[in-house]
Amino acid sequence: MHKTRSIVLALLIGLTLLSAMVSNGAKTYTTLGLIIGLAVLKFIGVSFHFMELKRANVFWKGSILMLLALFSTALIIII
Amino acid sequence: MELTKIDYKNIYYPPGGILMWIIIFLELLTFGMALCVMAFYSKEEPEVFHNSRLLLNTTIGTLNTLLLIVSGYFMAQSVASFKQRNIEKSKLFLKLTIFGGLLFLALKGFEYYDKIEAGLSIGYNTFFSFYWMLTAFHVIHVLVGLVILWSIFRTLKKDAYKTKIEDVEASAAFWHMCDLIWLLLFPVIYLLF
Numbered sequence: 001m002h003k004t005r006s007i008v009l010a011l012l013i014g015l016t017l018l019s020a021m022v023s024n025g026a027k028t029y030t031t032l033g034l035i036i037g038l039a040v041l042k043f044i045g046v047s048f049h050f051m052e053l054k055r056a057n058v059f060w061k062g063s064i065l066m067l068l069a070l071f072s073t074a075l076i077i078i079i
Numbered sequence: 080m081e082l083t084k085i086d087y088k089n090i091y092y093p094p095g096g097i098l099m100w101i102i103i104f105l106e107l108l109t110f111g112m113a114l115c116v117m118a119f120y121s122k123e124e125p126e127v128f129h130n131s132r133l134l135l136n137t138t139i140g141t142l143n144t145l146l147l148i149v150s151g152y153f154m155a156q157s158v159a160s161f162k163q164r165n166i167e168k169s170k171l172f173l174k175l176t177i178f179g180g181l182l183f184l185a186l187k188g189f190e191y192y193d194k195i196e197a198g199l200s201i202g203y204n205t206f207f208s209f210y211w212m213l214t215a216f217h218v219i220h221v222l223v224g225l226v227i228l229w230s231i232f233r234t235l236k237k238d239a240y241k242t243k244i245e246d247v248e249a250s251a252a253f254w255h256m257c258d259l260i261w262l263l264l265f266p267v268i269y270l271l272f
Contacts, residue, residue: 055087
């Protein structure tokens with residue numbers, strides 16, 4: 001458990017640095033999609049591993065994923 | 080220390096408690112909708128949003144994200160240690176969590192000072208109106224989170240055996256919520272436009 005959490009931490013740090021680097025490039029739809037995609041992955045990492053949502057009822061897991069899908073799709077469509 | 084066995088698979092007992100998760104969903108909905116509105120306004124003034132975004136310091140934003148992520152990791156470690164009945168370790172991780180939150184606030188304070196000095200206040204343009212409202216509202220959440228963590232730390236210090244796992248988990252869920260909100264704010268405000 002402790003090891004998994006440490007691996008997730010390392011991944012989250014890596015994803016944060018990657019999204020900062022990606023944002024320095026030209027603003028294309030691919031870059032925007034990548035920035036939002038990386039944010040979604042970080043969000044899942046924190047909610048499922050740090051908040052232990054992975055142990056919760058499927059309703060809570062599904063709800064948070066639906067909320068995330070809703071906002072990321074809305075942002076991609078609007079931008 | 081009260082360690083009752085919680086059935087997390089039960090729909091009414093998510094880690095942190097059902098009431099805390101209702102709050103988390105409401106907060107995420109509020110911030111998420113505000114970010115969508117911000118994105119909508121950016122379509123009307125793309126130049127203003129792009130040039131304003133460039134006035135923000137991405138390095139500070141990235142550092143703040145890292146601080147909250149590491150702080151969230153320490154919080155998760157603190158809860159895990161508490162469940163293993165290792166109070167000293169739990170307290171140490173809780174102290175590190177609070178320290179991470181304080182560093183976040185210090186860095187945010189520096190950023191705010193820098194923006195105010197440059198005249199980029201809430202009325203400067205539409206982008207900065209959103210920037211100030213959303214980030215300041217988040218800072219208020221971090222402050223409340225720190226007060227909650229401090230009270231849990233004091234209870235653990237005074238009488239660890241009276242501390243309930245439900246209270247520790249609810250405090251942790253609130254702190255992680257601050258982390259989740261920032262994970263939505265950071266890419267949209269600092270990176271997208």
